[in-house]
Amino acid sequence: MGYQPPKKIAQIAAETGKTKAELPLQSMLPLGFLGGAFISIGYLLSIRVTGDLPAEWGSFASFLGAAVFPLGLVLIIVAGGELLTGNMVAVTIACLHKKITARQLFANWFWITISNFVGALFVAYVFGHLVGLTETGPFLDKTIHTAEAKIETEFWQSFFSAIGCNWLVGLAVWQSYGAEDISGKILAVWFPIMGFVAIGFQHVVANMFIIPAAIFAGHADWGDFIQNFVPVFLGNAAGGALFVALIYWLAYLKADPTTLSDKKETYKA
Template identity: 40%
Template sequence: MNNFFSPVEICDNMVKGCNNKAKLPIGKMIVLGIFAGVFIGFGAYGFTIILAGAGTGFEATIAKLIGAGVFPVGLMLVVICGAELFTGNNLMTLSVFKKEITLGAMLRNWGVVWAANLVGSVLLAFLLSQSGLYGEAMSAKAIGIAEAKVAIPFMPVIIRAIFCNMLVCLAVWMQSGAKDIIGKIFAIWFPIMLFVLSGFEHSVANMFFIPMGIFCGADVTWAQAFLNNIIPVTFGNIIGGAIIIPVSYHFTYAKKAQ
């Protein structure tokens, strides 16, 4: 007996899960969305700790690898403990393609969850900035990350966001194929580690990284945070996670499962 589902079964599992997300009451979406923002922020915080303690050259590369290995805890918490993450919920287009939920129900979920993710991420960033945990090295790293993110030109940031959410949604897809918690952890770990190591852009992670830098004194305005990064990254994430992955798998697996 296999301890994992076939691709067709995974597709069916994903559709059922997306249908349930569309039916969530607004109150639960908000609470679970705030939790997801906090969970992803925890991963981003751990990533910053590792990088802040590193030097340059090969040491910095190793630190980035270790930090990328810590970051996936955020999505593990979202998937295993239960939370609503905008980027993962981009897969809800699968249910729209199968006409099991309406476009309006999907957009309702996306809007509420995106806003709740933002609240959770910014709240965590603010509280950590007041915790005394951000010393000189941590603050300098947080500032550097925020300033670098808002400086990325428009087209590169879109491309990085597309690739990011392809990997995030593939991680969500793979974990749905696992029948045990260890399988889910490994299915999440490697794609997320790869996107962080690659320097791709994740809208919800950046809802933590950039405000954290602002709270630490980065030369970044809130308008720059949204217009230069968070909003274009959100659109890039939608292309990767709501169009490329679901369209491909709906064509190859969902139609066969009907």
């Protein structure tokens, strides 16, 4: 399996972020829908795998759920999709490297947030509620318990948990840029995503699925969702933009003379 060194990954990430920011809205919105739906399908799979496992299995049950959850990001990376937390890395480093403007960055984050939410809501309502995959027996209990744990977490706990989440998710996306074949990309994604889920960090798009699933089951409300969304969004933004994009930009791209011509071309544009 071929791979790229870290400095090359940084250059690829900046170019990828530029491409993402320049997507027309008619491409960005359906790809964002897929991103939210794919992450939600991965979460739904995790619930179905772990929902009726015996309590005696302890943390091993959590590991099994974490082991299958990466399906969502694998689908996004390999099949295609736009994910807010990944874009918090790629689009940010493109902005830091002067390939796009701050206005383009925030526009991308806005539209991908909206379209990810629609995709997640679709899976929560259609598969979770209408089909009943999150509303029967132990799967309902698992959904409610998981959603309540996120809702009941205090603001700063949620914020810092979300930083940890998107530090790992951002690194998963980052590593996937360094892989040159599908198997390499899957392997690059699996370990960091499994890690953040097993640890219990909070992911804003995943929460767009699990909390509405509990709402549709009558065990939470939209005020609970907003209360969770704000700190988790901010924490994910800090984790991806600061702990991945900014650090690697400072390390590999800021003072790199080989990229100065690219910057000049961007200014002319």
